[in-house]
Amino acid sequence: MALRHAVLAALLDGELSGYQLAKAFDVGVANFWYAQPQQLYAELTRLEQQGLVAGREVVQESRPNKRLFHVTDAGLAELEAFTAASARPAFVRDDLMVKVQAADSVDTATLIGQLTERADIARARIELFEALLRRLRGDRGEEDFLRHGDRIGPYLTCLRGVAFEQENRDWCLRTVAVLEERRHTRARN
Amino acid sequence: MALRHAVLAALLDGELSGYQLAKAFDVGVANFWYAQPQQLYAELTRLEQQGLVAGREVVQESRPNKRLFHVTDAGLAELEAFTAASARPAFVRDDLMVKVQAADSVDTATLIGQLTERADIARARIELFEALLRRLRGDRGEEDFLRHGDRIGPYLTCLRGVAFEQENRDWCLRTVAVLEERRHTRARN
DNA sequence: TCATGATAGTCATTTTTCTGACTACTCACA
DNA sequence: TGTGAGTAGTCAGAAAAATGACTATCATGA
Numbered sequence: 001m002a003l004r005h006a007v008l009a010a011l012l013d014g015e016l017s018g019y020q021l022a023k024a025f026d027v028g029v030a031n032f033w034y035a036q037p038q039q040l041y042a043e044l045t046r047l048e049q050q051g052l053v054a055g056r057e058v059v060q061e062s063r064p065n066k067r068l069f070h071v072t073d074a075g076l077a078e079l080e081a082f083t084a085a086s087a088r089p090a091f092v093r094d095d096l097m098v099k100v101q102a103a104d105s106v107d108t109a110t111l112i113g114q115l116t117e118r119a120d121i122a123r124a125r126i127e128l129f130e131a132l133l134r135r136l137r138g139d140r141g142e143e144d145f146l147r148h149g150d151r152i153g154p155y156l157t158c159l160r161g162v163a164f165e166q167e168n169r170d171w172c173l174r175t176v177a178v179l180e181e182r183r184h185t186r187a188r189n
Numbered sequence: 190m191a192l193r194h195a196v197l198a199a200l201l202d203g204e205l206s207g208y209q210l211a212k213a214f215d216v217g218v219a220n221f222w223y224a225q226p227q228q229l230y231a232e233l234t235r236l237e238q239q240g241l242v243a244g245r246e247v248v249q250e251s252r253p254n255k256r257l258f259h260v261t262d263a264g265l266a267e268l269e270a271f272t273a274a275s276a277r278p279a280f281v282r283d284d285l286m287v288k289v290q291a292a293d294s295v296d297t298a299t300l301i302g303q304l305t306e307r308a309d310i311a312r313a314r315i316e317l318f319e320a321l322l323r324r325l326r327g328d329r330g331e332e333d334f335l336r337h338g339d340r341i342g343p344y345l346t347c348l349r350g351v352a353f354e355q356e357n358r359d360w361c362l363r364t365v366a367v368l369e370e371r372r373h374t375r376a377r378n
Numbered sequence: 379t380c381a382t383g384a385t386a387g388t389c390a391t392t393t394t395t396c397t398g399a400c401t402a403c404t405c406a407c408a
Numbered sequence: 409t410g411t412g413a414g415t416a417g418t419c420a421g422a423a424a425a426a427t428g429a430c431t432a433t434c435a436t437g438a
Contacts, residue, residue: 001424002284009290019386032286034278036426041387064386064433076294083295087284087303089223089310092353095191095276097221100349101198103342105265106272114276121278146367147374153292156367160289160360164281167352175345178335185336192394208416225396230417253403253416 005082006033007043008075011053013154015068018044030129030154031161044069052078100175108179115172115179122169129162194271195222196232197264200242202343204257207233216317220350233258241267289364297368304361304368311358318351 010021010029021044022037035043047053052075055067071079096118099111136155137145146152199210199218210233211226224232236242241264244256260268285307288300325344326334335341 002282002287003424005284006287006290009287012291012294017386022386028278028280029290031281032290033282034280037386038388038427039425042389045388060385062434063384066386079291080295082284083288083291083303084299087288087307090281090283090285090307090357091223092220092279092281092349093191093222094279095194095271096279097346097349098191098195098198099272099276101195101218101221101342101346102201102268102272103345104340105201105342106269110273114272118276118279147370151293152367152371153290153294156292156364157286157290159363160281160286160356163356163360164353167349167356168279171349171352174348178341178345181336182341190394206416211416226416227397227418228395231419234418249415251404252414255416 003033003035003039003043004047005079006035007040007047008052008071008079009153011069011071011075013151015056015070017058017066017068019066021069027125027128028161030132030158031125031164032157047075050074096172103179108183112176112179115176119169119172119176122165122172125165126162126169129158129165133158133162192222192224192228192232193236194268195224196229196236197241197260197268198342200258200260200264202340204259206247206255206257208255210258218346220314220318220353221346236264239263285361292368297372301365301368304365308358308361308365311354311361314354315351315358318347318354322347322351 006025006029007021010016010024010033016024018037018041021040022035025033025035025040026037028034044053044055048055048069051072053069054072055069057065058068059065096114099106099114103111133142133155136151136158137149140149145155149155195214195218196210199205199213199222205213207226207230210229211224214222214224214229215226233242233244237244237258240261242258243261244258246254246256248254285303288295288303292300322331322344325340325347326338329338334344338344
């Protein structure tokens, strides 16, 4: 049960509706989880039943009403317990990795296309995350913010998001370069 | 269906038994997938039924018999189709990220412990992967190997494994440093 | 006025992944 | 002589994640 805790952690930033939460998770909350809207609505329902989050109806004009959720004390306790428990190892699960593993037996042209596309996506996400970082730290410098800010959790995970995407981009480009060189070399023979 | 293709890609390296495959996946095949033995045996059975892999019984003395599997032509075609299809976005799914996201609301001592432990694991994995890289490229230099080697898929994914774990380790250490500094600062107030 | 897109959400089902509990044989070591 | 570790694999079932198909309302522009 992991999405569960990801939702709790995300809700620490303040009240969110299922829809807003879905937006955040769709981008991948600073790359730390990813989920479909339906999963989030379902999870929120479960969390509410168990008293780990509480929702309140907000009546809106000019758009559908919504329910804003916040983490309860029981929810905080749950997060605390989760943090104390041992974490399972991190892993990247990336279709592209599987494809590259098979690169020697498979058409490289499409692979190169996908790697290039992925590099572009990574670039876009880096910018997104960096904008988020700037917003989070406000007018303070990073060091100052990390020392004295009062909500650094999202900042730290976002830092990792940036690092991950940079690595992602660099690896894609490097791999493209290698595959391309080999294509030319083979074409000549 | 993703484990499926990860298994196919892993079997390209040569015939493997379910048990050997499990060994590889337990480490996380160069970090590109991770799975339990039972999952792999199940997946191999399915793949065999569908004719994507074929197994042959190897009678052994002094230890139980085993079945070695290899990818069939149909399996190669399947991998080809998979490569052509669009990949879903990569994501890191890491309990530790969730915990750090909640760092402001949660006991930091245990968190620091876990981050430190994770950094050690990352260090160990880096060494493992680097040894694997050396083994794969033999006595050639990296550039030379990537240009002219005939099985570079695993090498490329392994490169990513190293980069990922380095980033992992650095982020853990950085986060520990930040959290520790804040503990001291707060203790003084 | 009609279509599109954003907001806000639900229901049901399938697919995929993970876990626990087993069987069996051999070797080495105490 | 039996206990643990390594090799090799199976079965059943639970938990988690993903998908497809829906319902509404409002605003905006063509």
